[in-house]
Ligand code: HEM
């Protein structure tokens with residue numbers, strides 16, 4: 104894992120002392136709220152429904168046990184004993200006091216963590232595949248590049264006052280687990296004639312106008328990474344719209360000007376910027392790469408694991424559903440579900456964070472990851488340790504076997520916390536998870552991505568859910584629109600709206616009708632919901648959702 | 657009287673010449689006054705040019721930083737000034753992007769005092785960009 108250099112440490116200390124002074128100036132009235140706002144946002148501090156909200160970055164989703172323990176400590180000391188893991192590999196604290204925030208930031212700095220550029224119109228926390236460094240289908244670990252981009256984007260003088268936020272994601276495996284096509288810039292590591300480089304995708308995004316990103320460069324050599332993305336940002340900063348908040352993202356610039364024009368502008372800038380990079384960035388990249396070695400894999404006897412697997416069906420089901428293929432022999436990747444039925448998706452208590460830290464330390468080479476699906480990952484686990492891990496997790500409500508299933512729901516905070524929400528999303532997620540648990544058909548349904556947002560901003564990724572639910576409001580009443588057929592992977596697609604919305608009372612029944620329609624229509628159990636939709640189209644699902652209308656028509 | 661902020665604090669304006677705005681394409685002015693929506697690639701860098709001033713009406717409009725960077729990359733070596741309601745926290749960014757100085761109003765200088773600007777004047781310290789670029 105990346106270790107902070109003296110430079111990184113000095114930078115962070117200075118940054119935190121600057122923010123402490125900014126808070127003081129705001130309190131003294133030297134800064135107006137309008138002036139303070141972008142400063143607090145670029146340090147991760149939002150003003151929400153009930154209180155301030157602090158969003159802490161977990162760069163490219165990677166944490167060690169000490170860092171996880173510190174997150175737990177903060178939740179306990181300055182918040183209400185829990186934190187919320189988000190779809191952008193951040194953790195949010197919902198209840199800090201403004202005057203405590205400088206101390207919280209100093210506490211984070213002790214373990215090389217920060218909240219820099221997790222909000223505001225800046226380049227946000229760079230996200231990456233949460234299986235990076237472990238996945239069997241990996242071409243190259245994306246994290247060193249993500250770290251390089253983190254350093255480059257941190258306090259970048261040109262890009263602290265962009266027209267709108269800017270999100271970069273990077274994926275280094277065959278399967279896209281970082282949703283790169285729904286980001287302002289998506290980077291896919293590829294190999295061409297034994298040379299590493301990137302396919303660069305630009306202009307993806309969700310929100311009010313969902314768009315799948317377009318390829319701007321088919322192959323960008325590794326060493327051109329920083330000057331090229333700097334060129335994209337330069338073009339965006341100058342020519343992105345600033346007249347309308349909803350049109351200020353680069354997806355709109357790309358849409359309005361066309362990808363060809365943008366490409367020409369970017370290439371021109373790139374040639375001008377390229378000579379300013381004289382190779383130091385590549386030296387730094389090399390030293391970063393050295394800090395992401397594979398763990399010291401162990402060889403161990405896994406008889407006990409095999410016996411337990413044979414004899415304990417509940418354990419077996421957890422292993423089957425919550426582990427994924429690892430690149431090393433006899434290793435697996437464990438996904439810890441933060442989606443216990445009836446819980447708030449993505450929330451973890453202080454105790455749970457401590458338990459996960461301990462398990463990682465005892466059995467997981469000290470490493471943890473946060474996934475954009477709001478779960479926690481133990482990336483390197485020898486099979487022989489699975490029974491002990493399962494036991495430790497189960498004692499703390501962390502052994503729900505539902506990864507990738509219908510109750511592994513992504514949900515944004517919605518009306519429960521968010522000032523922009525038009526509807527609740529957490530209770531809907533809880534009700535849906537509860538319903539399918541009661542019906543006992545979750546496993547039969549198989550892989551299914553259900554995603555819920557509490558307003559058009561789409562923080563819950565509903566557009567790319569196999570089933571997406573969007574909470575809206577009309578005449579003081581919440582209602583929920585359903586989209587189906589969305590896809591967040593390398594075959595990314597925006598879901599199609601099925602029809603009129605449902606009330607909070609009706610939505611769970613509606614989802615159930617949709618699921619039974621799928622179970623009836625699928626050719627075989629292996630045909631997933633998404634593939635069935637792709638084969639049969641929208642119409643049969645529409646009939647299932649609106650039986651009365653279909654009869655009348 | 658406007659106040660000019662530099663690395664050594666507040667100064668009075670020592671630029672005595674006029675700014676050419678709007679500028680006749682045939683002329684060869686000493687100083688240009690640009691707005692923040694200008695495309696920096698279209699600015700004619702005349703041989704006489706000594707001063708470019710970029711007007712930033714709203715501190716949240718960050719286009720000026722890219723304009724400065726691009727003008728520098730195009731080879732402009734003269735004096736580059738940002739003018740407007742910037743906040744002291746932006747001083748470092750302005751200097752690192754290529755501006756030499758910031759012109760603020762007297763009124764703003766009273767609320768955001770010299771010491772606040774000086775707090776940000778050591779712009780070469782802790783700079784990831786110089787680390788990565790060399
Ligand atoms: C609670 C306070 C939050 C506020 C005020 C907020 C605000 C917003 C806004 C305004 C947008 C739309 C941006 C645009 O389209 O230009 C947005 C998008 C987004 N937010 Fe949030 N958000 C919040 C929480 C979250 C959480 C908890 C997550 C993760 C679970 C999240 C992840 C995202 C993502 C992934 C997008 C959409 C992707 C895109 O940028 O196009 N946000 N958010």
Ligand code: SF4
Nearest residue numbers: 515521524557558562
């Ligand atoms: S989707 Fe809307 S309601 Fe949900 S967190 Fe984002 S802004 Fe808030």
